[in-house]
Amino acid sequence: MKPRRLSLLALSSALFLALPAIAQQGPAGVPGAPLLGAEIAPPPPPHTAQPTLLPSAEKTHAVPQCRKAKNIKQCEERHFRRVARREARAACKAQPQHKRKSCVNRYLKKKAKK
Numbered sequence: 001m002k003p004r005r006l007s008l009l010a011l012s013s014a015l016f017l018a019l020p021a022i023a024q025q026g027p028a029g030v031p032g033a034p035l036l037g038a039e040i041a042p043p044p045p046p047h048t049a050q051p052t053l054l055p056s057a058e059k060t061h062a063v064p065q066c067r068k069a070k071n072i073k074q075c076e077e078r079h080f081r082r083v084a085r086r087e088a089r090a091a092c093k094a095q096p097q098h099k100r101k102s103c104v105n106r107y108l109k110k111k112a113k114k
Contacts, residue, residue: 084111 066075
């Protein structure tokens with residue numbers, strides 16, 4: 001009975017030691033087949049040098065955040081209005097609270113005339 005137990009113990013130990021290696025993914029995501037994935041996976045595309053565009057040929061935007069916008073012109077207008085309002089608030093910061101709004105509006109009107 002002892003040899004049978006010993007062989008069963010050796011067999012189960014070998015099985016439990018081999019299970020993590022069997023469960024690993026192969027190259028193409030095929031579990032436990034180390035060479036099978038190399039045949040299935042397509043070869044990488046050949047490396048071709050991309051032509052670089054000159055800076056003058058690229059479409060430049062005044063606002064980098066608006067590059068991916070659907071309507072670039074509208075995005076840029078909003079950005080410039082936001083910047084102008086921020087400048088106006090900074091210029092009118094010294095004014096008391098009840099006069100600050102009219103100061104900002106006057107500042108923006110003067111900017112618009114220029």
